[in-house]
Amino acid sequence: MELALADVPEEHHGPILAAHQASLAAAASTASENRAIAQTLAAVIKPRKPDPFLGNIDAEECLNFIDSQAEYFAAVRLNLEEWVRFTALNFTEGAKSWWRDSGLTTNTSWEDFKNAFTAYFTPLDSANMARQLLDRLTQNKSSVADYTRQFRRLLRLIPTMDADTALYIFLSGLEEDTRKE
Incomplete structure (x- = not known):
C-alpha cells in the first residue's frame, strides 16, 4: 500500500505514518490469523474419499470417477505426480484388470492417464x-x-x-x- 504525503504538512507526517503502520500491522495479523484458521480447518475437516471404480463401461460413471479423484487430490493437496498412483489404488474388479493390462505406469502423466482411462471406459458411441x-x-x-x-x-x-x-x-x-x- 503506497502512502503519498507530498501535499500534507510535515508536522502531520508522523501521526499519519504511525496510523498507516498500525493499519498494515493489523492487516498482517488478520492475514496470519486467517491462514492459521484455514490450516486448522484443513487438519480437522477431511474430504470424503471417492468411491472405488469397478470398471463399468459407462461414460457418466467414468467421468464422475475421474473428476472425483481430481477434486479429492486437490482438496488434500496431493502432488500432481502422485495422482495416477493413488487413482490406481482405487480400482477394483475390471478396472484393476485394465490397469494391469494397460501398459500405463505410476509415472504416466495425469493428463495421459486420464485420456487413456476415459477412452477405454467410455463407450464408443x-x-x-x-x-x-x-x-x-x-x-x-x-x-x-x-x-x-x-x-x-x-x-x-x-x-x-x-x-x-x-x-x-x-x-x-x-x-x-x-x-x-
Whole structure:
C-alpha cells in the first residue's frame, strides 16, 4: 500500500505514518490469523474419499470417477505426480484388470492417464447417443432448473460440441413462453 504525503504538512507526517503502520500491522495479523484458521480447518475437516471404480463401461460413471479423484487430490493437496498412483489404488474388479493390462505406469502423466482411462471406459458411441438424447430433450412441464440439469448432464458427454451449437439446442428445447423471456 503506497502512502503519498507530498501535499500534507510535515508536522502531520508522523501521526499519519504511525496510523498507516498500525493499519498494515493489523492487516498482517488478520492475514496470519486467517491462514492459521484455514490450516486448522484443513487438519480437522477431511474430504470424503471417492468411491472405488469397478470398471463399468459407462461414460457418466467414468467421468464422475475421474473428476472425483481430481477434486479429492486437490482438496488434500496431493502432488500432481502422485495422482495416477493413488487413482490406481482405487480400482477394483475390471478396472484393476485394465490397469494391469494397460501398459500405463505410476509415472504416466495425469493428463495421459486420464485420456487413456476415459477412452477405454467410455463407450464408443456415447457422444452420439448423448447428442441424440440432447436433440430430443425438451423442457415440457419440468422446471427450467431440471431441464438445465438434464441438458448439462448430456452435454458433458459431448466434449466436441461448441458453445454456439449447445446454446442453440438448449434454447430450442425450452418451452416457448420461457424462450421468449
